Amino acid sequence: MAGRPREFDRDQALEKARDAFWRRGYEGTSMADLVSALGLASARIYAAFGSKEDLFREAVALYEANEGGFATRALQEEPNVRRVIERMLRDAVEIYTRPGRPQGCMVVAAATNCAVENDAVLQWLAEHRLARTASIVERLKKAVRDGELKPDTDAEALGDHYATLMHGLSVQARDGVPKKRLHDLVTVAMQALDASLSQAP
Known part of the structure; x- marks a missing residue:
């Protein structure tokens, strides 16, 4: 359907976020960096993961697992x-x-x-x-x-x-x-x- 955002793989997106934070740290990774790394609009990142801090905590949990x-x-x-x-x-x-x-x-x-x-x-x-x-x-x-x-x-x-x-x-x-x-x-x-x-x- 036209205009409908494509589905994305949440696990894959989380892995990309983990690597971005891993390379640059929490504060060194901007929302623009995450948009670029995940290939998703910021609104979709917020919708999927909540805040940047929520995404970071989930990324650390993935790293530790x-x-x-x-x-x-x-x-x-x-x-x-x-x-x-x-x-x-x-x-x-x-x-x-x-x-x-x-x-x-x-x-x-x-x-x-x-x-x-x-x-x-x-x-x-x-x-x-x-x-x-x-x-x-x-x-x-x-x-x-x-x-x-x-x-x-x-x-x-x-x-x-x-x-x-x-x-x-x-x-x-x-x-x-x-x-x-x-x-x-x-x-x-x-x-x-x-x-x-x-x-x-």
Whole structure:
């Protein structure tokens, strides 16, 4: 019928929005950028997703369910603490440096330098990052309780160390540091955990 807007694939549109936000961050991605990336008029984007903030939150959820879920998968699937931490860091390097894809971590990259009116988004992203840190700390505390790590291990400091490293890997990847260098960094970083293992790996 003439004048009727063509149907669009909502999932595909959400993927395009995710990549736009991943590349430029929340504030760096304008509505005009989203119109261009999705190939849809702004009225249709609003009708399908609500506000720009609603679309962003949905895009982050998509990221965390797929590429960004690597840390959760490592925590759930790996049988010992050393393998959990190493897989988490190595998967981070692989995902953050994929050719032809946005570099770094969407949740880290999206959160820098927002204006005051976007404080709610900043706070929401901070909560996501803090929850990830807490999950790593909790896994390390469990390893201490289970005897995988020495009883005097400071699980909180070690967890903060690896969470900070993961965020740093994101920044390094966006800066174009080669994948091999980032993997070498992970090799060095694992020494802190190895020193706390009850038995040598």
